[in-house]
Amino acid sequence: MGTGTAHLWIGLTLGLVWFMPSIAAGADPLVTITGGVVDVKGHNYEWIVKNYHSSPIVYVEFPHYRADSFTAPDGWSTETPNLVGRPAEPDKPQVCIARPRPPNKGIVRGASVQFGMRVPSTRVRSGKRQVKVEFADGTQATVPGVELPEPPEASARYIALIGTGVIFAGWVIVRTVRRRPSPSPDTSAPGSESEGHT
Numbered sequence: 001m002g003t004g005t006a007h008l009w010i011g012l013t014l015g016l017v018w019f020m021p022s023i024a025a026g027a028d029p030l031v032t033i034t035g036g037v038v039d040v041k042g043h044n045y046e047w048i049v050k051n052y053h054s055s056p057i058v059y060v061e062f063p064h065y066r067a068d069s070f071t072a073p074d075g076w077s078t079e080t081p082n083l084v085g086r087p088a089e090p091d092k093p094q095v096c097i098a099r100p101r102p103p104n105k106g107i108v109r110g111a112s113v114q115f116g117m118r119v120p121s122t123r124v125r126s127g128k129r130q131v132k133v134e135f136a137d138g139t140q141a142t143v144p145g146v147e148l149p150e151p152p153e154a155s156a157r158y159i160a161l162i163g164t165g166v167i168f169a170g171w172v173i174v175r176t177v178r179r180r181p182s183p184s185p186d187t188s189a190p191g192s193e194s195e196g197h198t
Helices: 003-027 154-179
Strands: 031-037 044-051 057-064 069-071 076-079 094-100 112-118 125-135 140-150
Touching: 031 125, 031 140, 044 057, 044 125, 044 140, 057 112, 057 140
Parallel strands: none
Antiparallel strands: 031 044, 044 112, 057 094, 057 125, 069 112, 076 094, 125 140
């Protein structure tokens, strides 16, 4: 084996050693979130959040659309802006946030806890969205593909808006046609002036 070949093998070996931790980190998730809709009508959602990281989970952020309640385990506080039934903008997508209350340290390594959400309207569809998680050591993670209530697609909103506009335009046209005065008799018709002349 020549010197050049030996150097090549040494370089490849060192490269693998260098990149192995990042490959391993990418293969093993820090956190998993399982669950989603738990009833036939799609009103109730439940998720299990499990921690695989050495540091406890101290923040979980679930996106929501038109939810009216969010539940967290005992020992957790919640922030729930834009819930249906409260002074807010229910059609604006928002998030539900959960944090452990002291002395609760959060979700420790190997532990799992359950979170829940309720959506009163059956018109809200579910889809795959991202959930944000933060750990006590400052590490952040984003878990993709979590089943969550989501707003309608922009195209669906535009179709509804256009449909409403067409209906309104039709109503205006019908009212305009009905208000148009009927034509008066034509006094210049042939024979109208000859009558009374000798």
